[in-house]
Amino acid sequence: MNSRDIRQKFLKFFEGYGHKIVPSSSLIPENDPTVLFTTAGMQQFKPYYLGEKSPFGDKVVSVQKCVRTSDIDEVGDNTHLTFFEMLGNFAFNNAVSKKEAIQYAYDFITKELGLVIDYVSVFSAEGGSISGRKDKILDDIESENIWRAIDSKIKIVKSGKEDNFWGPTGEEGPCGPTTEIYVNGVEIWNIVFNEYYKNKDGTYRPLEIKGIDTGMGLERLLVAVQGKNNVYETDLFHEEKTREERIISDHVKASLFLISDGVAPSNTGSGYILRRLIRRAVRLSKESLESAIEKVKKTYEGAYILDDKGEIKKEEEKFRHTLEKGLKEFEKGEDPFILFTTYGFPIELTLELAHEQGKTVDMSDFKNKMKSHQIESRKGAEHKFKGGLADTDPKTVRLHTAHHLLLAALQKVLGKGVKQRGSNITQERLRIDFTFDRKMTDEEKKQVEDLVNQKIKEGLDVIKKEMPKAEAEKLGAEMEFGGKYGDIVTVYMINDKDGKLFSAEFCGGPHVSNTSELGHFKIQKEEAIATGIRRIKAILE
Numbered sequence: 293m294n295s296r297d298i299r300q301k302f303l304k305f306f307e308g309y310g311h312k313i314v315p316s317s318s319l320i321p322e323n324d325p326t327v328l329f330t331t332a333g334m335q336q337f338k339p340y341y342l343g344e345k346s347p348f349g350d351k352v353v354s355v356q357k358c359v360r361t362s363d364i365d366e367v368g369d370n371t372h373l374t375f376f377e378m379l380g381n382f383a384f385n386n387a388v389s390k391k392e393a394i395q396y397a398y399d400f401i402t403k404e405l406g407l408v409i410d411y412v413s414v415f416s417a418e419g420g421s422i423s424g425r426k427d428k429i430l431d432d433i434e435s436e437n438i439w440r441a442i443d444s445k446i447k448i449v450k451s452g453k454e455d456n457f458w459g460p461t462g463e464e465g466p467c468g469p470t471t472e473i474y475v476n477g478v479e480i481w482n483i484v485f486n487e488y489y490k491n492k493d494g495t496y497r498p499l500e501i502k503g504i505d506t507g508m509g510l511e512r513l514l515v516a517v518q519g520k521n522n523v524y525e526t527d528l529f530h531e532e533k534t535r536e537e538r539i540i541s542d543h544v545k546a547s548l549f550l551i552s553d554g555v556a557p558s559n560t561g562s563g564y565i566l567r568r569l570i571r572r573a574v575r576l577s578k579e580s581l582e583s584a585i586e587k588v589k590k591t592y593e594g595a596y597i598l599d600d601k602g603e604i605k606k607e608e609e610k611f612r613h614t615l616e617k618g619l620k621e622f623e624k625g626e627d628p629f630i631l632f633t634t635y636g637f638p639i640e641l642t643l644e645l646a647h648e649q650g651k652t653v654d655m656s657d658f659k660n661k662m663k664s665h666q667i668e669s670r671k672g673a674e675h676k677f678k679g680g681l682a683d684t685d686p687k688t689v690r691l692h693t694a695h696h697l698l699l700a701a702l703q704k705v706l707g708k709g710v711k712q713r714g715s716n717i718t719q720e721r722l723r724i725d726f727t728f729d730r731k732m733t734d735e736e737k738k739q740v741e742d743l744v745n746q747k748i749k750e751g752l753d754v755i756k757k758e759m760p761k762a763e764a765e766k767l768g769a770e771m772e773f774g775g776k777y778g779d780i781v782t783v784y785m786i787n788d789k790d791g792k793l794f795s796a797e798f799c800g801g802p803h804v805s806n807t808s809e810l811g812h813f814k815i816q817k818e819e820a821i822a823t824g825i826r827r828i829k830a831i832l833e
Contacts, residue, residue, distance in 0.1 A: 293405075293517055294527045295510060296595065299355050299379070302508075305400055306353035306381045314354045316377075319553040320562065320819070322731055328562045328820070329359040329550075333380030334484075334505045340384045341466050341486055341503045350387035355379055355510070357553075357596070359546055361565055367542050368535035370522035371478070374569065375546035376511050383504040390485055393504045394438045397473060397481050407475050407516055409446065412439055415457055415469030416450035429488060429496055432456075432469040439471070458484045458505075464492045466499060475516045481508040530587055536576040543573040544584040544604070551600045554817075557607045561821045568640060570607045575615060575641065581608055619645075628653055629661040684802055687719040690810050690832055693754060693803045694744065695722045696784060697813070698830060699770060700795035701743040702726060705736055712770065713825055721816065721831045728826045732818050744813040747786070747794060751808035755785045756801065769796040 293301070303313050317336035319329050330336070333356035340346040356378045366372035381396065388396075401407050415432040431450070439446055450456075459467030468487040473480050486503040488496045514526040524532045524541070532538045547569045550562070557567040573581055581604055589598050618637030621630070622645055631637035639658060646653045681688055695717060702710045706728055714725035732740075759767075761781045769783045777798060784803055786795040804810065811832040821827045 295514055298405075298510065298513065298517065299377075299595070301404060302379045302400070303353055303355065305404055306351075306396070309351070309396065311351040311353040311381055312348045314348050314352045316354060316356045319357055319359050319550055320555065320731075328565060329361075330356065331358050331360050332356070333358075333378040333507055334382060337382050337384075337505075340382075341505070343501070346384055350384045351382070353381045357549060359550065368538045370524075371512065373511060373523060373542050373546075375542065375549055376509055379508040379510055379513070381504070381506050384501075386502050388504045390434060390504075391438050393483055393485075393506065394435065394471065395442060397483060397506070398442050401473060401475070401481065405513075405517055407480075409443075410474045410477060411447035411449055412474065413449045413451050413456055413472045414439070415471070416452055429457075429469070432471070432485075435469070435471045435485075458482075459486070460490050464490050466503065467496075468502075478512055478516070480513055480516065481506065528591060530591075540573045540577050540581070540584055541587075543569040544581055545588045547573070547604055548585060548588050548598050548600050549596070551603050552596070552598045556817065557603060560827075561819060563819075567607065568638070570604055571611050571615075571638065571641065572644075574608050574611050581605070628658050629665075632658075632662075633665060681717050683719070685719045687832075688717055689802050690804055691717050691719075691722040692801075693807065694748075694810055694813055694830070694832055695724060696754075696786065696795045696797055696799070696803070697744045697747050697807065697810075698722070698724060698740070698828065699726070699797070700786075701740045701747075702728075702828075704743060705739045706732070712772070721829055723827060723829050725821060725825055725827050727824060729824050731820065732826070737815050737818060741813060741815055747788075748807045748810045748813060750789055751806055752786050752788070752794070753806055754803045755787070756803070757783050757785065759783060764796075764798060767793070767796055769798055771798045 307313055314336075317330060321327055321330050321335055327335075333354055334341075336354075336356070337346070337352065340350075346352070357375070358378050359375050361374055363372045364374060367374055381393075383393070398409075401409060414435045417430050436448055436450075439448055456470045456472065457467070458470050459465060466486040466488070467490050468485040470482055470484045472482050484505040484507075486505060487499055489499050490496050511523040511526060511528060514520070514528065515523055518526055520526055523529065524538055529538075529541055532541050547566055550566050550569075555562050555566050557563055557570065559567070570581075573584070577584070585600060585604060592598060614636045618631055618635045618641070621635055622637070622642065626635075628637075628639060628642045631642055632639055639653075643653055645651075681692055695715060699710075699712055702724075709727065711727045712724060713727060716723040758780055761777055761779055764781050764783045767783070769781075769785075771777070781798050782800055784795075784797055784799045784801065785793060786807065788794050813830060814833055815828055815830045817827075817829045819827050
């Protein structure tokens with residue numbers, strides 16, 4: 293059986309038991325700013341374990357694209373990957389019992405796939421409670437008895453919290469014991485029973501409404517089904533042998549999937565992880581990454597639509613120039629701080645090279661120098677321009693005025709709780725960081741765009757006024773994040789046609805005199821850069 297066969301067999305098996313087939317969600321989580329990427333199948337279904345009604349019904353099944361970078365240094369061995377697919381079946385509102393969940397897993401592994409289970413593991417509290425407080429959670433005797441009823445000869449291993457208890461994500465939330473299935477000594481399937489709620493004080497209470505959450509890595513499963521020795525021998529790879537070949541293949545694949553889901557290389561957040569993956573692949577490859585890209589596309593043809601939009605090639609060309617210069621200086625023993633600031637050589641790459649050559653890097657020295665450098669850079673920027681402007685070119689000035697309209701429009705569409713947390717405006721584009729706790733919907737982005745363009749078409753005057761700070765605050769003028777002001781401040785205001793205030797900000801300028809000078813406003817990208825902080829990049833056409 294190939295990967296395509298197994299995906300379909302898994303989905304059809306659970307569909308036969310009343311599970312709704314749900315497509316993979318994006319690798320960029322929709323409503324979870326606490327993580328950069330989708331790392332598990334249950335992520336898109338998280339709200340339905342917390343009481344929100346599922347639009348898909350109470351039983352679902354999916355094959356989910358996932359990216360995890362916590363074990364990035366292990367990639368290249370027989371099992372670790374950054375991109376993988378997770379087969380999962382999920383149930384909410386007590387829709388599937390523990391007995392049913394275990395029986396489904398046993399039947400799929402042994403009957404549908406014809407595999408032999410080495411052993412299974414179940415949760416053991418090791419003679420006490422998990423928390424050492426009241427509300428003890430004892431051994432999962434129920435799962436143990438279910439396994440023995442299914443197969444009296446099956447080997448059962450008991451493990452504690454580290455191996456057989458999942459969650460919660462954060463200080464509190466749903467969690468519960470797990471049971472895992474092992475084939476050829478490798479964990480194949482993990483079944484989580486969301487039976488408890490962990491409180492902030494460390495105690496646990498039983499949940500009245502229980503849920504099932506399972507995950508089975510497709511690549512690991514393929515190793516067992518296809519009788520291979522490692523994931524790189526399966527039909528999802530091309531028998532890459534060396535560590536370098538494996539890292540290149542894995543990183544190109546992860547990069548291609550990330551770009552296809554809307555991530556672009558950058559210096560922050562998910563874009564920075566993508567950039568690091570591409571650069572790592574470039575460093576280890578003696579030839580263009582083009583061949584590796586085409587191999588990945590062919591492998592997933594018919595399963596996923598992949599398009600890197602030329603981003604990998606652009607990033608590769610840019611980095612190869614940096615790499616050539618940086619490697620020469622590294623070999624000369626150049627200071628990591630100079631490598632980074634003068635040659636654009638990433639500190640992660642310096643650390644990797646040093647590790648490979650048995651050298652050490654004084655990270656304390658690097659961090660201290662970087663801190664001093666950032667302070668000096670910030671002072672220089674503050675002295676030169678205010679409000680995040682790169683210069684006072686007419687294009688930058690127009691985008692600066694559009695930035696004011698954008699903040700006001702965000703507050704009108706998303707609520708007054710939206711506050712600016714940073715900005716950067718060049719001749720090419722504007723960037724605003726703002727407080728908001730989830731990804732904006734396509735409809736919300738369109739509403740913001742339309743509102744800004746409406747104010748541009750209305751040809752509204754941009755009015756500059758000097759006034760006491762207290763008066764500006766009473767007016768509701770927005771302050772620059774971290775800005776310090778004297779008793780008299782400059783405020784730029786834009787009023788609607790009927791004279792009603794649309795935008796007011798503490799600002800030193802410069803701005804256009806009328807919004808009609810701006811052109812057409814367009815949002816290019818909206819993304820998370822930190823917990824509760826979003827970023828928009830936009831242009832004027």
